[in-house]
Amino acid sequence: MKKLLIVPAISVIVFFAGVTSAAETIDSRIIDDAIAYQKAGGKAEFMAGKTLKITDDTYSHAETAKNFRNWMIKGANEGLSHLRVLAPRGEKAPTVQMNHDSLYSVAITKVVDGKISFEIPDNVEVYTSVQVIDQYGHGQYYIVTKGKHTVDIDTTDGTTHAFLIFRSGLEKGIEAARANQDKLTTWGLVSGDFKVPNYDFKAVDAKTAELRAEVTGKAFYYTFPRNEKAVTDRHQWNLENALGWGGASPIANEANLYTNSKMFEGSKCMTTTFMNPESVYFSSITAYNAQRYLFEDEDVKSVNSNTWTVNSDNTVTVSFNCGDDALNNITTKGQDYTFTVRYYGVTEPVLR
Numbered sequence: 637m638k639k640l641l642i643v644p645a646i647s648v649i650v651f652f653a654g655v656t657s658a659a660e661t662i663d664s665r666i667i668d669d670a671i672a673y674q675k676a677g678g679k680a681e682f683m684a685g686k687t688l689k690i691t692d693d694t695y696s697h698a699e700t701a702k703n704f705r706n707w708m709i710k711g712a713n714e715g716l717s718h719l720r721v722l723a724p725r726g727e728k729a730p731t732v733q734m735n736h737d738s739l740y741s742v743a744i745t746k747v748v749d750g751k752i753s754f755e756i757p758d759n760v761e762v763y764t765s766v767q768v769i770d771q772y773g774h775g776q777y778y779i780v781t782k783g784k785h786t787v788d789i790d791t792t793d794g795t796t797h798a799f800l801i802f803r804s805g806l807e808k809g810i811e812a813a814r815a816n817q818d819k820l821t822t823w824g825l826v827s828g829d830f831k832v833p834n835y836d837f838k839a840v841d842a843k844t845a846e847l848r849a850e851v852t853g854k855a856f857y858y859t860f861p862r863n864e865k866a867v868t869d870r871h872q873w874n875l876e877n878a879l880g881w882g883g884a885s886p887i888a889n890e891a892n893l894y895t896n897s898k899m900f901e902g903s904k905c906m907t908t909t910f911m912n913p914e915s916v917y918f919s920s921i922t923a924y925n926a927q928r929y930l931f932e933d934e935d936v937k938s939v940n941s942n943t944w945t946v947n948s949d950n951t952v953t954v955s956f957n958c959g960d961d962a963l964n965n966i967t968t969k970g971q972d973y974t975f976t977v978r979y980y981g982v983t984e985p986v987l988r
Contacts, residue, residue, distance in 0.1 A: 661746060662828030666820075667711030670719045670742075680708035683831045690839045692870055698835040699844065699877045700773040704744060704799060705832045706730035712742040715827050716802065718817045722810070725930040732929060733880045733976060735922045736938050738763065738803035739813040745798055746826035752798050753786040753824025754779075762816045763805025763917050763980070767884055770795040773877045774863050775884040778891035780917075780981070784823060793864040797830045801882065807918065807942045845927075847878035852926050856896040860885045879928055886982050889916050893982035899926060902971040905958040912950045916981025918942050921954055923966050923973045931968060939964045 667673050690698050704712075707730055711717035718741045723734035734740070745752050756764050760782065768777040770789065776798075777787050789798060804816040858876050860883045867873045876883065879896065886893040900906060913919045920940035925931055939954060944964045946952055955962035957970070966975070979986055 660829060661826050662714065664715035664743075664745075664822035664825040664827040666715055666822060667717035668720075670707075670710035670712075670717040671721070673711040673717065674709050678709040678711055680705040680713075681831050683834045685834055688833060688835045690836065690843050692874060694835075695840075695843055695847075695874045696773045696877045697771060697833070698837075698840045699881055700769070700771055700799070701833045701835055702837055702840050703731055703881055704771075704797075704830065705837070707742045707799070708744065708830070708832065710742070712744045712799075713828060713830050715822045715825060716741055716743045716820060718820075720814055720817070723930065725934070726925075726932045727927070727929055729929055731882055732878075732927075733924065734930065735920065735976075735978065736806065736930075737918070737920045737922075737940060737978065737980070738805045739810070739817060741802040741804065741817055741820055743800045743802070743822070743825050744827065744830050745800060745824075746829060747789045747791060747796055747798060748826055750791060751786050751788055752800075752826075753784065754800055755784045755821050755823040756780070756782045757819050757821060758782050760804075760816055760819055762808055762812055763803065764816060764820075765803045765980075767801040767803070767882070769799040769801070769882055770863065771797060771799075772864055773873075773881055774866075775860055775882070775891075776862050778884040778887065780890060786824065790863040790865070799882075800825075805917075844878045847875050848927060851875060851879065853899040855898045858883055858894050858896075860894075880976075886979075886987060888984045888987055889981055891982070893979040893986060895977050896928075897975045897977075899972055899974050900956065902957055902968045902973055905962070906956045907953055907958065907962070909947070909951050909953040912946055912952050913941075913979055913986050914983060915941065915979045915986075916983065918980050920978045920980075921966065921975055922978070923956070923968050923975045925971065925973065928974070928976075931971060931973075933969050933971075936968050936971075937966065939966055 922938040955965040
């Protein structure tokens with residue numbers, strides 16, 4: 637398997653554009669149902685000033701702003717917002733390349749004195765993680781350890797707020813994942829005063845489509861640099877944001893590794909066999925359409941190591957469009973597809 641190297645380097649830092657008026661923080665609260673909040677009139681508040689243009693240097697910031705906006709209308713600026721259902725399919729999803737490995741809860745929190753805080757309660761009962769993403773889309777931390785955490789945030793690029801993704805694993809079923817969400821708290825969150833940079837989001841979507849088209853049909857490897865200083869190739873980083881915004885830098889035995897395949901024909905039966913990755917938590921394979929969204933068809937399901945069949949030689953065979961009797965079969969109902977492999981708690985042999 638391909639080894640991904642994250643090489644720190646000094647790059648030009650693009651500071652936030654736009655003017656923001658003062659806003660007050662509020663007492664953080666639990667938003668029990670993100671979709672209900674949105675249907676009840678959830679809105680995002682924008683910065684004052686002229687509309688910001690999209691350039692190669694600002695794209696990752698703009699794509700991140702779009703994701704902040706998408707979750708603000710679901711309540712994430714007021715505290716911790718729970719998505720109680722499996723990630724939406726197709727372009728209804730608030731974030732590209734969501735998956736059905738876990739239920740999502742999201743919070744937007746203010747950076748105070750260069751730090752943010754959050755909690756993974758001691759009584760969680762399924763896989764639980766918190767990913768910390770800055771305003772340029774960098775996953776600065778991926779935390780799986782239970783307890784109260786206060787972490788330093790690199791703010792040299794102008795980051796003022798962080799986007800927190802809480803994942804509650806589905807290994808025990810959706811009701812257990814929902815019960816796990818109920819255990820999550822707002823401890824440490826500073827909510828309420830984020831405003832969305834005033835980008836032309838139609839232009840953001842057009843740039844995203846342009847970037848995705850560049851690699852449609854090709855395999856793609858992510859590097860996910862942890863901050864702006866670690867970006868060595870701006871175009872590569874823009875591609876990563878367009879294809880899989882919100883990913884994490886792979887850290888052995890803790891954080892995750894993601895890889896995307898090329899496009900395959902949905903009319904053909906295809907299989908792949910690989911050594912059992914034996915990730916610390918679990919591994920999964922999810923099929924996506926060419927735009928990297930989950931297929932609209934409910935019958936297109938993922939497979940993961942909690943349920944897949946392992947061969948006698950400790951390899952795993954995954955089948956695509958080969959029928960219900962095929963090993964670990966994923967059907968795309970004849971639709972062309974790409975797939976993403978996720979290693980939750982990637983091991984050193986896989987990274988090598």
